[in-house]
Amino acid sequence: MDTKRRHVIIIGGGFAGITAVKELKHSEAEVTIIDKANHHLFQPLLYQVATGALSPGDIAAPIRSILGESRVKVVLGEVKNIDPKRKNLQLINGRELSFDQLVLAPGAQYNYFGNEEWQEHAPGLKTISDALKVRERILQSLEEAEQIPDPKQRQIHLTYVIIGGGPTGVEMAGAIAEIARRSMRNGFKNVREEEIRIYLVEAAPEILNGFPAPLGERGKDMLEELGVKVLRGTPVVKIEKETVHLKVGSIKSSNIIWAAGIKASSLLDSLQVEQDRLGRVFVDGDLSIPGYPDIYVLGDAAHFKDKNGKPLPALASVARQQGIFLGKVLAGKKGSRGLRPHFSYVDKGTMATIGTAKAVANIRGLKFSGFTAWILWSTIHILLLIGFRNRMNVFVEWVWNYLTRKRGVQLITDRSGCRHCSSSEDLERKKKSV
């Protein structure tokens, strides 16, 4: 392996994959990165695209430009199958690639816990395309409500249900409350502020489960100040078109968003190795798969036990640290032949923003909430954004949004979901089915 140039393949250009490849790009190895998308996406800010605060280009950067003039090969494609024994993989377009070392960082997808049919009625938020769909749906629903004279009919379009009280759900709920109550009301003549209802539905007794207890409570208070109804200890029983069924009662809404849980990418199933109930692959201390010392799994796809024996959470910071660690190991900058290096996670804190000037943060045991937490949140997210260009743009947008309380990007670009463009017969049919 040392005489000819070894080939390292990295699957996935998320936080784990992109940091690993950056460490490796000047090594002696031949490096290939494969991703389904042509861009790295700053997922923690995806909800800001969904709520019209930022443009897709602000939070995504093409993988090719991130890697610039390095020798790394970028392949736009989807991996269909991995053969860990023969050390090769197959793309969906039929192309085959073989590797000496493989880094799997395919990330996660939404988990509907066996109710995959809910996805159609309650989409999640993982890609730019998802975020644009949610944005169109929110804007479209306000436009629909504006044209419906019957208040009861209108209510369906003015009700928003976010399922899942983790950081994504909390951030979405806060952002929608701000759009709906602050920015949009000026433009609409028939919609009144009091008609807008936003629900955050969480099965557990607290929201923001990963945070220390008082922050969950503070988060709930801040959301309620914004007018969000927070339903805790409320599992969702069933989701149908425009209806969320709870244990007691149901909510009618044309805007149902799923943020209740994730599972690892289904690509991992082709490996035929041990996985946990969320599909994550169990990895050793050096992030390799037991029995396959040259195949590594990182980020949301990996089940890595921390000191207490619990798996590390699906956070960008875990993925980044694992990417840096493994990139250095593979580049030969860390560890020696005799001793296998061991990854350990440094928890620098977690944070979630709830609205303009409202956030919660837990930094190395110190708990912040309100304006201080929000300034912390904004600064750290700006600094983490890849590429100077995005940083500058996002900063301009945020300052502008903060000063004007307006959301910048409220465009409906896709017309396929527009009901006013369908024929009158179609509309009749839809009305009946409601």
Place this chain on the structure above:
Amino acid sequence: MDTKRRHVIIIGGGFAGITAVKELKHSEAEVTIIDKANHHLFQPLLYQVATGALSPGDIAAPIRSILGESRVKVVLGEVKNIDPKRKNLQLINGRELSFDQLVLAPGAQYNYFGNEEWQEHAPGLKTISDALKVRERILQSLEEAEQIPDPKQRQIHLTYVIIGGGPTGVEMAGAIAEIARRSMRNGFKNVREEEIRIYLVEAAPEILNGFPAPLGERGKDMLEELGVKVLRGTPVVKIEKETVHLKVGSIKSSNIIWAAGIKASSLLDSLQVEQDRLGRVFVDGDLSIPGYPDIYVLGDAAHFKDKNGKPLPALASVARQQGIFLGKVLAGKKGSRGLRPHFSYVDKGTMATIGTAKAVANIRGLKFSGFTAWILWSTIHILLLIGFRNRMNVFVEWVWNYLTRKRGVQLITDRSGCRHCSSSEDLERKKKSV
């Protein structure tokens, strides 16, 4: 009409419609604006979205936020039919609206001169959705070429054909040349600069027909400096999938873009009044339709004769001036009951940009080209952009692009057009059909 509040309906939120409504928004009339999209689009910069220099949000602003707190009603919907005698109109969703005065500013659509089947293979550029499609196609074609070992197969993806040598075609050709040659080559390992071929095909003996003669020649020289092959006096005979047939020979390309001509919106056909061969409605000096003194047509949809008896060109500046004129007339700020006001166009000049620091401009008879024309072009376009937010963002993007020669927004967000995501059987089938 003076005793009850008259109802003015404006169809179309383009340059003509939006300027008219702005003049009218504080008048005593009840005003409604209807548009298929929820945003006003700064169409002259649409090609910059198509070539990845700007984001959709930079050149579009929601109509509701442009009109802010005024009493104007905004209806998102498509007009199906207009009855000029009964003074009412019908939306595609079945809703009916009646008016006292009607302003028709529905704009134009691409004209394939009876060969509508060409549209599928050579899309035009009218909406944000069109621009995003062209952007995806350009980026996707480079990604495809990167993965194809056979140079002849690869050439199809590295060839760009822009049909039509007007300002839009010239601007597209220049922008693609800059993407292809400057920005993209760093990121791709297999594609060589010399492989990229860009054709601008024009049937007339000169490009930039609307400009004084020397500027057309200067434009051609500047395009050729950027590596664009300018084919003048070359009519297109037929377009098929990935092939443009010329009078002599043909060009194979997976990137064919249509910019060869427009016709007025087909909505006008429902009026049953006299139209020219491009579907434009003949209007009187006050922009009303002969025989219908309360129905007006503006912008690209109107055939208004200038002093020389020729129709005014389809330019943003014509549309804007007509919108302001008619808005003032309808608001009662212009003209008296006895005398019908007469519109006259003030030609402030025309300009087209060819690339970074390259443009041509004709300002009140003064001809500019090169860097001076480009600075003029940039300044005027920034100033004309609606809304401070967009101005600032576009300025930041342009300065950044100028300094780095990078294009900012190179994202493939829609995966439906991706061949690498199709199954290997599909790809086989596609290969055979090429």
